[in-house]
């Protein structure tokens with residue numbers, strides 16, 4: 651197994667083994683993480699559109715029901731079509747994209763397929779252990795889309811306006827519109843290149859920021875109402891239980907960046923959203939502000955992710971999980987104060 655973990659390396663420099671693995675394959679399965687976000691979907695979709703130019707047969711692995719309503723437009727815009735399980739099983743390469751752990755790969759019969767088919771793992775999650783045969787992990791890259799842009803260029807494929815739009819949506823979302831601390835000079839350069847390549851920025855921004863269903867809007871109301879602040883204003887959290895999510899007409903896939911609501915309060919160092927999209931499982935989204943890394947906190951509960959944005963899942967009720975996690979979070983924030 652080869653692993654390239656690049657924390658300070660140039661995200662424009664694609665290791666030759668990444669291109670070699672793609673060039674050597676014929677049928678290529680493109681897989682993102684469960685509950686795909688725009689970055690995962692864009693990384694998969696742009697390669698799906700680009701690789702036929704090299705004579706490859708790419709296949710999008712998107713099990714039924716995995717795309718949120720908000721992201722459905724990307725699927726339609728780019729004409730993305732999911733493959734069948736039989737097509738997936740006949741692939742000679744799996745490209746895992748934006749997926750920090752093997753068990754988060756969004757495909758049926760995952761472990762058996764990974765045991766049989768070589769995996770190329772391209773990701774920007776610093777905690778990615780390198781579960782592929784080949785791994786290109788750039789922890790400081792804003793997004794996997796930023797890396798995939800470099801891969802598409804390195805392979806000599808065209809960046810069509812549709813590919814540019816997908817990748818722009820991926821970079822835009824993971825940087826919250828080039829506004830988070832992961833926005834580097836290279837993200838802005840990639841944004842510039844994608845704009846020149848014909849990315850439909852207006853459409854992306856309208857869909858991301860001004861296209862909420864009434865249910866998604868109502869869910870934000872729930873999360874605003876349930877927001878609490880503790881630890882002298884340095885910890886903020888909110889909750890949305892199963893009844894509240896379904897009551898607003900939403901489903902688990904609709905929970906995405908709503909943790910930005912408790913995070914938006916001045917002075918907050920750590921924000922957490924507890925959500926029960928699936929009954930009996932509480933998902934936590936952790937966010938750290940101003941250089942605070944929440945990764946260690948998420949890892950205490952079996953999770954992972956990035957320093958500034960991490961997640962975890964625990965089985966239980968909202969009451970039992972918050973009772974377990976909030977004291978640990980308060981302790982974590984108190985320890986920050988001592989540094």
Ligand SMILES: [Mn+2]
Nearest residue numbers: 689748793794
């Ligand atoms: Mn990402």
